Amino acid sequence: MFLVTLRFSANKAKAAAFMEGHNAWIQRGFDDGIFLLTGNLQPSAGGAVLAHNVSRADLESRVKDDPFVAEDVVSAEILEITPGRTDERLSFLKG
Template structure:
Protein backbone atom coordinates (compact mmCIF):
# COMPACT_ATOMS: atom_id res chain seq x y z
CA UNK A 1 0.00 0.00 0.00
CA UNK A 2 1.23 3.50 -0.75
CA UNK A 3 0.60 6.98 0.54
CA UNK A 4 1.53 9.60 -2.02
CA UNK A 5 1.84 13.23 -0.99
CA UNK A 6 1.63 15.86 -3.71
CA UNK A 7 2.90 19.12 -2.23
CA UNK A 8 2.72 22.33 -4.22
CA UNK A 9 6.01 23.28 -5.85
CA UNK A 10 7.49 26.10 -7.91
CA UNK A 11 5.05 25.91 -10.82
CA UNK A 12 1.88 26.11 -8.67
CA UNK A 13 0.54 28.93 -10.85
CA UNK A 14 0.06 26.43 -13.72
CA UNK A 15 -2.39 24.34 -11.67
CA UNK A 16 -5.59 25.83 -13.15
CA UNK A 17 -4.40 25.09 -16.70
CA UNK A 18 -3.57 21.47 -15.82
CA UNK A 19 -6.54 20.73 -13.55
CA UNK A 20 -8.56 18.86 -16.20
CA UNK A 21 -5.67 16.48 -16.88
CA UNK A 22 -4.97 16.06 -13.15
CA UNK A 23 -8.64 15.21 -12.51
CA UNK A 24 -8.57 12.71 -15.39
CA UNK A 25 -5.47 11.12 -13.80
CA UNK A 26 -7.34 10.78 -10.49
CA UNK A 27 -10.43 9.38 -12.22
CA UNK A 28 -8.30 6.75 -13.99
CA UNK A 29 -6.70 5.72 -10.68
CA UNK A 30 -10.15 5.03 -9.22
CA UNK A 31 -11.41 3.31 -12.38
CA UNK A 32 -8.36 1.02 -12.33
CA UNK A 33 -9.08 0.10 -8.70
CA UNK A 34 -5.70 1.46 -7.57
CA UNK A 35 -6.76 4.62 -5.71
CA UNK A 36 -8.73 4.17 -2.49
CA UNK A 37 -8.77 7.80 -1.41
CA UNK A 38 -7.66 11.21 -2.62
CA UNK A 39 -7.91 14.48 -0.76
CA UNK A 40 -6.40 17.83 0.12
CA UNK A 41 -3.55 18.20 2.58
CA UNK A 42 -4.58 20.41 5.49
CA UNK A 43 -2.31 22.74 7.46
CA UNK A 44 -2.17 22.62 11.26
CA UNK A 45 -4.71 25.46 11.23
CA UNK A 46 -7.05 23.36 9.09
CA UNK A 47 -6.49 25.31 5.89
CA UNK A 48 -6.26 23.54 2.54
CA UNK A 49 -3.85 24.64 -0.14
CA UNK A 50 -0.75 22.61 0.70
CA UNK A 51 -1.38 20.04 -2.01
CA UNK A 52 -2.97 16.62 -1.97
CA UNK A 53 -2.58 13.00 -1.01
CA UNK A 54 -3.46 9.63 -2.51
CA UNK A 55 -3.91 6.25 -0.85
CA UNK A 56 -3.17 3.50 -3.37
CA UNK A 57 -2.96 -0.28 -3.25
CA UNK A 58 -2.69 -3.38 -5.39
CA UNK A 59 0.34 -2.34 -7.45
CA UNK A 60 4.11 -2.48 -7.20
CA UNK A 61 6.46 0.38 -6.36
CA UNK A 62 7.54 0.55 -10.01
CA UNK A 63 3.91 0.82 -11.10
CA UNK A 64 3.02 3.55 -8.59
CA UNK A 65 6.14 5.50 -9.55
CA UNK A 66 5.10 5.37 -13.22
CA UNK A 67 1.51 6.29 -12.38
CA UNK A 68 2.60 9.27 -10.24
CA UNK A 69 5.01 10.45 -12.96
CA UNK A 70 2.06 10.46 -15.41
CA UNK A 71 0.12 13.00 -13.31
CA UNK A 72 0.25 16.31 -15.24
CA UNK A 73 0.80 18.15 -11.96
CA UNK A 74 3.93 16.08 -11.31
CA UNK A 75 5.15 16.20 -14.91
CA UNK A 76 4.84 20.00 -15.00
CA UNK A 77 6.26 20.52 -11.48
CA UNK A 78 3.06 21.96 -10.06
CA UNK A 79 3.60 19.51 -7.18
CA UNK A 80 6.47 17.44 -5.88
CA UNK A 81 5.54 13.86 -5.09
CA UNK A 82 6.69 11.69 -2.24
CA UNK A 83 5.76 8.01 -2.27
CA UNK A 84 5.65 6.25 1.07
CA UNK A 85 5.21 2.47 1.10
CA UNK A 86 3.39 0.87 4.02
CA UNK A 87 3.53 -2.86 4.72
CA UNK A 88 0.29 -3.37 6.65
CA UNK A 89 0.74 -5.23 9.91
CA UNK A 90 -2.17 -4.80 12.27
CA UNK A 91 -5.43 -3.76 10.62
CA UNK A 92 -8.99 -3.08 11.60
CA UNK A 93 -11.11 -5.82 10.03
CA UNK A 94 -12.77 -3.25 7.77
CA UNK A 95 -9.39 -2.82 6.05
CA UNK A 96 -8.48 -6.51 5.87
CA UNK A 97 -8.46 -6.32 2.05
CA UNK A 98 -5.29 -4.19 2.27
CA UNK A 99 -3.25 -6.95 3.90
CA UNK A 100 -1.78 -8.94 1.06
Protein backbone atom coordinates (compact mmCIF):
# COMPACT_ATOMS: atom_id res chain seq x y z
CA MET A 1 0.00 0.00 0.00
CA PHE A 2 1.19 3.52 -0.72
CA LEU A 3 0.53 7.03 0.43
CA VAL A 4 1.28 9.63 -2.23
CA THR A 5 1.58 13.24 -1.15
CA LEU A 6 1.20 15.94 -3.78
CA ARG A 7 2.49 19.19 -2.25
CA PHE A 8 2.00 22.44 -4.08
CA SER A 9 5.14 23.95 -5.61
CA ALA A 10 5.88 27.57 -6.41
CA ASN A 11 3.72 27.00 -9.52
CA LYS A 12 0.50 26.52 -7.52
CA ALA A 13 -1.14 29.34 -9.49
CA LYS A 14 -1.08 27.08 -12.59
CA ALA A 15 -3.38 24.52 -10.91
CA ALA A 16 -6.60 25.81 -12.47
CA ALA A 17 -5.20 25.32 -15.98
CA PHE A 18 -4.55 21.62 -15.34
CA MET A 19 -7.44 20.79 -12.97
CA GLU A 20 -9.53 18.97 -15.60
CA GLY A 21 -6.63 16.69 -16.52
CA HIS A 22 -5.74 16.13 -12.86
CA ASN A 23 -9.35 15.16 -12.07
CA ALA A 24 -9.37 12.76 -15.05
CA TRP A 25 -6.11 11.24 -13.74
CA ILE A 26 -7.73 10.71 -10.33
CA GLN A 27 -10.80 9.11 -11.93
CA ARG A 28 -8.59 6.68 -13.90
CA GLY A 29 -6.91 5.67 -10.63
CA PHE A 30 -10.29 4.79 -9.13
CA ASP A 31 -11.54 3.13 -12.33
CA ASP A 32 -8.40 0.97 -12.44
CA GLY A 33 -8.92 -0.13 -8.81
CA ILE A 34 -5.65 1.47 -7.69
CA PHE A 35 -6.85 4.50 -5.70
CA LEU A 36 -8.74 3.92 -2.45
CA LEU A 37 -8.95 7.53 -1.28
CA THR A 38 -7.96 11.00 -2.41
CA GLY A 39 -8.16 14.21 -0.45
CA ASN A 40 -6.74 17.63 0.28
CA LEU A 41 -3.77 18.35 2.52
CA GLN A 42 -4.69 21.10 4.94
CA PRO A 43 -4.44 23.99 4.96
CA SER A 44 -4.44 24.25 1.17
CA ALA A 45 -1.09 22.46 0.91
CA GLY A 46 -1.90 20.03 -1.92
CA GLY A 47 -3.38 16.56 -1.96
CA ALA A 48 -2.87 12.94 -1.02
CA VAL A 49 -3.71 9.56 -2.53
CA LEU A 50 -3.99 6.18 -0.83
CA ALA A 51 -3.16 3.50 -3.41
CA HIS A 52 -2.95 -0.30 -3.44
CA ASN A 53 -2.86 -3.26 -5.85
CA VAL A 54 0.05 -1.72 -7.76
CA SER A 55 3.82 -2.09 -7.81
CA ARG A 56 5.96 0.86 -6.80
CA ALA A 57 7.36 1.13 -10.34
CA ASP A 58 3.87 1.21 -11.85
CA LEU A 59 2.70 3.77 -9.29
CA GLU A 60 5.73 5.96 -9.98
CA SER A 61 4.86 5.86 -13.69
CA ARG A 62 1.19 6.64 -12.94
CA VAL A 63 2.16 9.59 -10.71
CA LYS A 64 4.38 11.03 -13.46
CA ASP A 65 1.30 11.01 -15.72
CA ASP A 66 -0.60 13.36 -13.39
CA PRO A 67 -0.74 16.74 -15.18
CA PHE A 68 -0.08 18.48 -11.85
CA VAL A 69 3.18 16.54 -11.51
CA ALA A 70 4.14 16.82 -15.19
CA GLU A 71 3.60 20.60 -15.12
CA ASP A 72 5.34 21.09 -11.74
CA VAL A 73 2.19 22.31 -10.00
CA VAL A 74 2.95 19.79 -7.23
CA SER A 75 5.88 17.72 -6.11
CA ALA A 76 5.07 14.09 -5.39
CA GLU A 77 6.40 11.84 -2.65
CA ILE A 78 5.52 8.15 -2.51
CA LEU A 79 5.59 6.45 0.88
CA GLU A 80 5.29 2.66 0.96
CA ILE A 81 3.37 1.19 3.88
CA THR A 82 3.35 -2.46 4.90
CA PRO A 83 0.14 -2.86 6.91
CA GLY A 84 0.61 -4.67 10.19
CA ARG A 85 -2.51 -4.08 12.24
CA THR A 86 -5.78 -2.88 10.77
CA ASP A 87 -9.33 -2.42 11.86
CA GLU A 88 -11.32 -5.38 10.52
CA ARG A 89 -13.06 -3.03 8.05
CA LEU A 90 -9.66 -2.54 6.37
CA SER A 91 -8.43 -6.12 6.56
CA PHE A 92 -8.36 -6.35 2.76
CA LEU A 93 -5.33 -4.03 2.83
CA LYS A 94 -3.19 -6.69 4.50
CA GLY A 95 -3.27 -8.61 1.22
